[in-house]
Amino acid sequence: MRREHGSVVPVLLDGDVPAWLVLGYRELHQVTGDPVLFSRDSELWSQWPSIPDDWPMLPMIGRRQPSILYTVGERHRERAAMIGNALEAVDPFELRGHAERFADELIDTICTKGGADIIGDYATLLPVRVLATLYGFSDEQGPGLVTALNDMINGRENAIAGQQHLGSAMAELIALRKAEPAEDVVSRMLADPGGFTDEEITQDLMVMMAAGHQPTADWIGNSLRLMLTDDRFAASLFGGRHSVAEAMNEVLWEDTPTQNVAGRWASRDTQLGGRRVRAGDLLLLGLQGANNDPQVRTHGSEFTGGNSAHFSFGHGEHRCPFPAQEVAEVVARTGIEVVLDRLPDIDLAVPADTLERRPSPWLRGLTALPVNFTPTPSVGGSL
Known part of the structure; x- marks a missing residue:
């Protein structure tokens, strides 16, 4: 072209x-x-x-x-600052802790089987669970949000129902946090002095979750595909972590999710x-x-x-806010490291040239990433 x-x-x-x-x-x-x-x-x-x-x-x-996607000028800058401030206040140690906890729970569901689809069984389930916790949702609400968001993004037959579930859940959380503020993203957005309406905050929360979930899931999947198919990263699959960041950065150049x-x-x-x-x-x-x-x-x-x-994160005043990039990077890197730690002999279960991409002009990710590994015991916990 x-x-x-x-x-x-x-x-x-x-x-x-x-x-x-x-x-x-x-x-x-x-x-x-x-602009x-x-x-x-x-x-x-x-x-x-x-x-x-x-x-x-x-x-x-x-x-x-x-x-926020379609606001311009000073109002856009005010909304971007609200979102950036709410995410920047996330404690990086707590963020990594949440990502490790959910990643371990997801690995527990597959580690005893000796094989799995790292996309469907893991990558598409992890980011939204972490984001939901940062927002202030309970762990019990997490699985429903995962299903709703994946349905909405992937355009399944119940995509509208998924969007409605996500919107109503956001509205309920906002109402709860207006009555009972807490140390979470939603409470910080509500406390912002910019005078944003509940509808504006609801819409921005939905945009943040959609924009933070699928690209991060694809970042995990595309990076693991690279590490499983490129000999340069073989050492990282046998106990080393030094090449994880290198693989993730290469994906942003050569195989970016967005x-x-x-x-x-x-x-x-x-x-x-x-x-x-x-x-x-x-x-x-x-x-x-x-x-x-x-x-x-x-x-x-x-x-x-x-x-x-x-x-890969855009450019200019409408680019992905830097705190959001940091959250995505921590979730993706933690998700990859947990896979390598828990499944140290992981290997591709099919020829690399048979892996298929989702038919989308917008987001680039795998439909599946089948892998084999030696069965290992779970570490406990449940989803």
């Missing part, structure tokens, strides 16, 4: 809806770094008159949604990557395309897989 069309590519979404896919590193830096010219305000979109009510991409490209993001809207006519972009045009952020831009991935360049100059 880059060779044929360059760094900014005309694409068609479902229903032949036109958009631009930004693949160039420098072009993506320009788009995400200029005035390339706005997050979806009301600017020139295609709204032709978008049907049942358009399948409406959950990804919403209109008049009250979440491949593409929708989007930004041009506030006026402009030029981008040699293309004439019109006011109201939609731009999709090609995060993986930018990471692989050969113009910045040359030998000896500062833009290489050895650093964190990737776009």
Whole structure:
């Protein structure tokens, strides 16, 4: 696509809806770094008159949604600060403790069997349990939230029911914490002096949980796939941890969970990557395309897989808040380390070239990661 069309590519979404896919590193830096010219305000979109009510991409490209995703200007900065402050106050030792506890409980359910699907049996179950605890949910509510969120994200037949369950659970937790504040994320968001409504906080909590769950699960799965299939990481599978962070960083460059993001809207006519972009045009952020831009991935360049100059968490004022990145990294790294500690001889159960990815243009993750290992006793605890 880059060779044929360059760094900014005309694409068609479902229903032949036109958009631009930004693949160039420098072009993506320009788009995400200029929130005035390339706005997050979806009301600017020139295609709204032709978008049907049942358009399948409406959950990804919403209109008049009250979440932080579609606020702009000072209000966006205030909401981002509220979220960042609430997450920054999370104790890192408690966070790792929660991640280890849930990871051990999940491993307990498979360790005696000698084989498992690390995606379905582990990675897609771990992040949401940790996030739910940070929010202030009880352990008993955790499994229901896992099911609801996975149904909602994966578009299953009960996706709407999952969304409704998640929304009602958030509303109930907010009501509880307004009456009984505690040391948790929800209580800190409610105490913020910004004067946010319950609806705004509910929407932001749902966005945070969805954005923090599936990409983190895919980060775990993609990193373990790399470590199980690449000889460079073999030592880490036999008692060493030094390469876990290296594998995780390489995944963010080469196999990032969030491949593409929708989007930004041009506030006026402009030029981008040699293309004439019109006011109201939609731009999709090609995060993986930018990471692989050969113009910045040359030998000896500062833009290489050895650093964190990737776009996997976005860029600019609408990027993933830094405290949220830290939470995701702790959960993912802990999840991987617990697997290596508890299942030290873990090995891929199928040929590497038979592993399949989910058919999604947005998130890149495995449908399954079958593994074998020597059965080991559980350490106790239950889900």
